Amino acid sequence: MHITLRQAAVAACLLLAGGAATAAQPLQNAIISASYNAGGMLGIADDYAGSSVSGLDPLNTSVEFFTSDALFGFDFAADGHLTIYNNSTIPTGAYIASFDFGASLGAAIKTFTITDAGLTSGVPLLTVADGHTITIDLSAVRWNGDYSALQTNITLQAVPEPASAVMLAAGLLGLGLRARRRNR
Template sequence: MKKTIMETLVAAVLATGIAHAAPLPLQDAVITATYNGSADAIVGLDHLFQLEPGSNTTALDPSGTGVEFLSADAMFGFDFDASGLLTVIANSAIAPGTYQFHFDFGDTLAAPLTAFKLLDGSGIGGLPVLSLGANGKSIDIDLTGTSWAEFASLTAQLDAAAVPEPGSAALMLGGFAALAAGRRRTRRS
């Protein structure tokens, strides 16, 4: 009896997790960017990379095939994926200099960003610095002092806090109650 209850509970939890997958970290994000503190030094996809008022704000590329931002000097491209994967691409060989980028997601994220993990930095000399804003709604990328081979890239994974699902919590509480009831029955026997 106890084994059957436990198997049923595990199967139900797994099924609920699959049916109610959490939103992707950057799903539906709208991003506002600056480059070395200037909004005019970076341009976004929504404005077809043309410098005009508000061109430093863009939504994610719905096709997932292109970059969302280019630095106005065309040295760097930034691709954000709904899954949280960030790719920075050098459009040419780049010597060390001051390259600081700020990306603000405002209130467009389903959950605050809580972590990032550098996945690859092939073709880059020096150490890039990524940091999360205190509220989990922004990231800073400091490439100061790095050098880049032509078309070198940097990839990082941005992650958001897991948001507990009400259905999962209720299901787990129900499972614990069933286990407790099964134990009572076993003790009475």
């Protein structure tokens, strides 16, 4: 049986497409250490009893962190979304929270952006402090109602998937075979 180069390329693409990874969940197994300049953070991992370290809520039924002054809740999702809630009227003041993911992420944090300001006004200052820490300064945000939500997104540096490397190798092999065939 003789297989043409085109048939081999189509078969390779179908195999690779079938084995391609599903959409990435960049925060899937994250362990997060939180800090807050106006007090402390309470994490869901110990039912908000005082620990400032938590993983993601596997059932997504509760926020991962509350500030100890009960002003803010922080809800992380495996897909990289972070929703920040105000639990009551926020008095004027400085409110800065930091979240350190340590080595629990598969790649370094690339960006941290607002995706939906909701009912809030003013501008939060979102910073990628280093490859595994984000900082949120909420001091200039006006929440315009209780239980408002501010939506943000954390994206990680691109990491080539194993399937991408295989596809590159298959493409280079195909080009080499075609050039060889042409030279005959």
